[in-house]
Amino acid sequence: MSTASSLEFRRSPIALAELPVVGAGELIPTVHGEWVDYANFDHGASTPALVSVAAAVERASLTYSSVHRGKGWNSRVSSALYEAAREEVASFVGAREGDQVVFTRNTTDSFNLLARALPRDTTVIVFETEHHATLLPWDARRTLRLPVPASVKDAEALLRTGLKETAAVKGPRLVVLNGASNVTGEYWPLERLVPIARAAGARVALDAAQLAPHRRLDLAALDVDWVAFSGHKLYAPYGAGVLAGRADWLDAAAPYLAGGGATQAVTPAGTRWQTGPARHEAGSPNVLGVVALAAACAALREHAGAVHAHEEALAQRLRDGLAAIPGVETYSIFGPAHDRAPVVTFTIDGLDSGLVSAALSAEHGIGVRDGKFCAHLLVDSLLEESGTDATTAVRVSAGLATTDEHVERLLAAVASLASGGPRAAYEHDAGHGWVVRDDPRDLTVTLPW
Ligand SMILES: Cc1ncc(COP(=O)(O)O)c(C=O)c1O
Numbered sequence: 001m002s003t004a005s006s007l008e009f010r011r012s013p014i015a016l017a018e019l020p021v022v023g024a025g026e027l028i029p030t031v032h033g034e035w036v037d038y039a040n041f042d043h044g045a046s047t048p049a050l051v052s053v054a055a056a057v058e059r060a061s062l063t064y065s066s067v068h069r070g071k072g073w074n075s076r077v078s079s080a081l082y083e084a085a086r087e088e089v090a091s092f093v094g095a096r097e098g099d100q101v102v103f104t105r106n107t108t109d110s111f112n113l114l115a116r117a118l119p120r121d122t123t124v125i126v127f128e129t130e131h132h133a134t135l136l137p138w139d140a141r142r143t144l145r146l147p148v149p150a151s152v153k154d155a156e157a158l159l160r161t162g163l164k165e166t167a168a169v170k171g172p173r174l175v176v177l178n179g180a181s182n183v184t185g186e187y188w189p190l191e192r193l194v195p196i197a198r199a200a201g202a203r204v205a206l207d208a209a210q211l212a213p214h215r216r217l218d219l220a221a222l223d224v225d226w227v228a229f230s231g232h233k234l235y236a237p238y239g240a241g242v243l244a245g246r247a248d249w250l251d252a253a254a255p256y257l258a259g260g261g262a263t264q265a266v267t268p269a270g271t272r273w274q275t276g277p278a279r280h281e282a283g284s285p286n287v288l289g290v291v292a293l294a295a296a297c298a299a300l301r302e303h304a305g306a307v308h309a310h311e312e313a314l315a316q317r318l319r320d321g322l323a324a325i326p327g328v329e330t331y332s333i334f335g336p337a338h339d340r341a342p343v344v345t346f347t348i349d350g351l352d353s354g355l356v357s358a359a360l361s362a363e364h365g366i367g368v369r370d371g372k373f374c375a376h377l378l379v380d381s382l383l384e385e386s387g388t389d390a391t392t393a394v395r396v397s398a399g400l401a402t403t404d405e406h407v408e409r410l411l412a413a414v415a416s417l418a419s420g421g422p423r424a425a426y427e428h429d430a431g432h433g434w435v436v437r438d439d440p441r442d443l444t445v446t447l448p449w
Pocket residue numbers: 044045106107108109131133134178180181182207209210230232374
């Protein structure tokens with residue numbers, strides 16, 4: 001592999017059979033005086049780094065220097081790595097000829113960039129099920145929100161109706177779809193929805209924040225125009241994200257940030273801006289974050305089969321195990337049997353979700369998330385539909401840091417909470433939510449610097 005920098009690259013094999021993560025096996029204290037292996041069920045929010053990703057960052061740090069305009073040897077190496085990372089990510093997303101890979105901070109940043117790049121008269125069509133990052137960046141006056149569908153067929157019908165309703169509106173249309181729900185983990189039926197958008201002449205942007213860690217992405221095969229995802233949800237928590245896809249609107253738009261790196265020439269008469277990814281990457285780039293992202297993409301691509309097998313087993317056991325516990329309600333958009341990532345959202349009758357997550361953490365060493373997961377419209381709709389009194393829910397999201405023992409511990413802990421409530425005493429505090437009363441643990445954290 002070589003790049004325009006004239007440096008040649010050699011790839012060291014990723015010889016990791018099971019993709020270990022940094023921090024696996026670290027012991028943490030419970031309120032009952034035990035030390036247990038931290039059971040991370042919060043991958044949907046953010047993942048730990050893969051060991052191979054942290055190692056790549058450490059290696060790249062040895063030659064770290066400024067990129068693009070520096071002429072020193074380390075600048076040449078860092079610049080070459082930065083551009084090689086772009087190629088790696090392009091392969092990861094199955095980029096087509098002419099597609100661009102723009103490095104951003106995260107998915108939120110990517111969709112805000114895309115929103116700014118839309119031609120002025122674009123109409124956006126988006127389901128209310130979406131994460132706020134995908135729901136909110138668009139001009140509200142030109143956005144049609146489709147309700148939460150009741151089934152795959154309903155989603156198709158809603159999209160068809162939305163496209164019909166907007167057919168006479170002047171200007172291009174953009175359909176924004178999600179690859180996998182961050183609330184229910186369900187994979188969206190892209191193979192059914194994208195052709196509907198295409199047949200109506202609309203463009204498609206895909207939120208792959210929850211899809212990329214679990215399933216292969218392929219812009220060409222999916223026939224979508226743009227895809228966005230975050231490094232920190234893909235075992236590369238070093239502050240880089242991606243917007244990849246068609247160049248035309250990106251090149252025609254004003255730069256996302258005005259500043260150095262995005263310009264071709266600045267004269268008293270005005271500024272000539274770059275085209276290509278540099279147009280939207282003004283400022284000094286996050287080289288190590290981008291190296292981390294590329295390393296994660298390479299590792300996940302190489303071990304896609306192992307990741308899939310690990311997660312399929314977890315997803316099945318989590319879904320079946322939680323659904324079988326009396327007093328536990330699990331949630332779904334398309335129906336309980338729908339294919340999904342290892343993510344399950346549930347409530348326990350009569351127990352506040354914040355108390356459930358506090359007790360799972362304090363008493364069992366299990367990290368989960370409670371609330372509405374930045375998808376308020378979807379969570380409100382699912383809770384209302386089910387008739388529960390709960391106003392928030394608990395989400396468990398497994399991944400490469402999750403073991404079979406973690407799953408069994410979680411299921412036993414939820415069953416115990418559902419049947420007898422928490423064992424420790426808790427109090428609610430406005431700043432921190434539910435906390436253990438008179439917590440006996442040493443609550444000081446040693447600063448890592
Ligand atoms: C489906 C989905 N889209 C977008 C985002 C936003 O990602 P980020 O916070 O990395 O910008 C998230 C984050 O949870 C998500 O789950």
